[in-house]
Amino acid sequence: MKKMMTSCALSLLVAGNAIAAEPAACQKPRIGVVGWTDVVATTAISEVLLEGLGYAPKQTVASQQIVFAGMQKKQLDFFLGYWNPIMTETITPFLKSGDLEVLKVNLDGAVATLAVPRKAYDAGLKTFADIAQFKDKLDGKIYGIEPGTGANTGIQKMIDSNQFGLGDFKLMESSEAGMLAAVNRADRRGEWVVFFGWAPHPMNVQMDMEYLTGSEDALGANDGAATVETVVAKGYTDQCPNVGQLLNNLTFTIEQESRLMQPIMDRKNPKAVATQWLKEHPDDLGKWLSGVTTFDGKDGAAAVKAHLAK
Numbered sequence: 001m002k003k004m005m006t007s008c009a010l011s012l013l014v015a016g017n018a019i020a021a022e023p024a025a026c027q028k029p030r031i032g033v034v035g036w037t038d039v040v041a042t043t044a045i046s047e048v049l050l051e052g053l054g055y056a057p058k059q060t061v062a063s064q065q066i067v068f069a070g071m072q073k074k075q076l077d078f079f080l081g082y083w084n085p086i087m088t089e090t091i092t093p094f095l096k097s098g099d100l101e102v103l104k105v106n107l108d109g110a111v112a113t114l115a116v117p118r119k120a121y122d123a124g125l126k127t128f129a130d131i132a133q134f135k136d137k138l139d140g141k142i143y144g145i146e147p148g149t150g151a152n153t154g155i156q157k158m159i160d161s162n163q164f165g166l167g168d169f170k171l172m173e174s175s176e177a178g179m180l181a182a183v184n185r186a187d188r189r190g191e192w193v194v195f196f197g198w199a200p201h202p203m204n205v206q207m208d209m210e211y212l213t214g215s216e217d218a219l220g221a222n223d224g225a226a227t228v229e230t231v232v233a234k235g236y237t238d239q240c241p242n243v244g245q246l247l248n249n250l251t252f253t254i255e256q257e258s259r260l261m262q263p264i265m266d267r268k269n270p271k272a273v274a275t276q277w278l279k280e281h282p283d284d285l286g287k288w289l290s291g292v293t294t295f296d297g298k299d300g301a302a303a304v305k306a307h308l309a310k
Contacts, residue, residue, distance in 0.1 A: 031047065
């Protein structure tokens with residue numbers, strides 16, 4: 001009788017695990033990524049964790065519009081890099097249609113607005129209203145990031161409406177790396193430059209820079225105060241609750257992200273950087289894996305630790 005009861009208990013346990021298991025499609029999470037170093041860094045953390053849990057994640061690097069459209073079409077599952085409010089205008093139609101869901105804030109205390117080198121700031125370029133009076137020293141240019149972003153849209157609106165007297169300025173669109181290279185060149189030459197900056201980012205320690213104030217919410221409320229949020233395709237966390245638990249756990253600090261980003265900016269492989277971080281920060285590992293199992297329902301923390309030890 002005892003053997004029979006044990007056998008029944010085991011059968012029920014196996015059946016329970018089978019019921020709780022995610023669909024096979026959940027084993028291949030499809031992650032949208034924009035080419036911003038902070039998003040690259042946090043996505044690499046998620047990828048290493050998922051691999052250790054027995055998943056086979058795949059990244060798709062694209063513009064924010066393509067990422068959101070891909071999630072709408074069920075071609076992508078989640079995105080860790082919704083900068084609110086910088087990307088809000090772009091994502092709003094997808095949220096209103098109900099095709100995308102904001103899962104949670106994964107980074108609080110961020111900032112994203114126009115910035116200048118310290119020498120320009122100390123010489124009087126401290127607010128948005130100051131920019132126009134230094135047009136000649138700035139060569140009539142404002143350096144943005146990649147075309148189509150919410151940041152560039154906001155800058156272009158200021159130019160088109162002549163807000164702050166910026167009607168004669170030109171928006172210089174580029175990739176994050178291209179913009180930073182141009183800004184660094186100008187700074188080394190002693191030239192003035194105004195550019196779109198944000199934190200967390202190594203630029204804040206690599207350059208002596210200051211953020212401008214008095215934006216009148218042109219690039220977001222409270223002079224560019226921002227959050228970074230996790231977005232999922234509609235119904236994704238219901239279909240894949242274990243991945244959903246991991247995504248709910250993945251929150252970061254400004255210091256964490258800035259430190260993660262530095263070696264990536266120095267051309268180190270993002271997955272290698274994430275792997276090293278997870279090895280060296282067991283508290284983070286424990287927090288991020290709380291309540292998370294492997295794809296087949298086993299101890300998640302033990303599996304990821306074994307994966308990291310390889």
